[in-house]
Amino acid sequence: MAERAPGGLEVRLSQPGPIALEVELACAAGEVLALVGPSGSGKSTVLRCIAGVLGARQGRIAVGGEAWFDSTAGVSLSPRERTVGFVFQNYALFPHMSAQANVEAAMGHVAASGRAAHARALLDRVNLKGLESRRPGELSGGQQQRVAVARALARDPRVLLLDEPFSAVDRSTRQILYRELATLRRDLAMPVVLVTHDLDEAAMLADRMSILHRGRTLQAAPPHELMARPANSLVARLVDLKNVFRGKVLAHVEASATTLLEGLGQRLECPLDRRFAPGAAIHWSVPGSHVILHRRDRPSRGERENPVRGAIADFLPLGENVSTVIRVEGTGESLRVTFPLHVARRNGLEAGAEVVVSLLREGIHLMPD
16 A cells, blocks of 8 residues: 555555455545445444444554554554544434533543633634533534534544534535534544545545445546546446546557547547557546537637537536437437536537537546446
């Protein structure tokens, strides 16, 4: 596993059951790593293994080079010894205790005389000053989440684990909490692991994303890289890429650093990719941002690159944008592209309209079949 900065988290877990795992991940101090995948993919199980609530059969969990779990060396620290801050999906606050008392409950390592002041300081840090005496039932969902974060930080943790922390609040509150977490993380010199189903949330908050499927790590990378260059077609589907197709490599042209492929019933050009030999069956993708509409009034950038003809099979206005499905001429394939509403109006786009688009070569990414 690659070396991380001091204080970084390293996880390698392997077991056939009862919950199958084949996971490898790393998170540097001060970094947010998002674990993303469908229900049952093992995201929450990994968090519980890191915290020591669940035991894994084989592997290693280390923070700053110190082993918390090492099956080879026979090391397995208890949850109390691991100093993890854990924010659960349902917050798991004590309903009969005040916000301040909930935070103080995590301060077994702090002298009794200093707990109240420290708890108030943490609640102030998460914007709950003046609400210290309220019980969870007297707080909103967003305020309860802040108490849970303050309690997690009260342990002076070396790792902060967040298990779907925003799922129980409404959208407007969620946006506020996103900003608060982004502000808070600037002061947290520790690895932060976030479990989420929401790809937009992961892309917004995380430095890196790790895609899990059936207990296995498929790919880990910065969000923009992972979305643009998924490792395979399964990752592409899991991150909800819209334009993923089957194709075949035709040739490599070294002089122009180009790979030619067969896709959408025609020859397309993309950046040189020697991983695949001519004749290889592949999947390929192109993001909507690299699908350029040929304008009726004047030529646009990239119109000479990979022109594709089709007709609009579905036209759905969504606020200031229009979601379209373009049925590619002579094939059963479709491109899904979102255009600004003013572009759609200026070019007379509507259901049934014939269009020509270009697939910019730099955006075409090849993947194993």
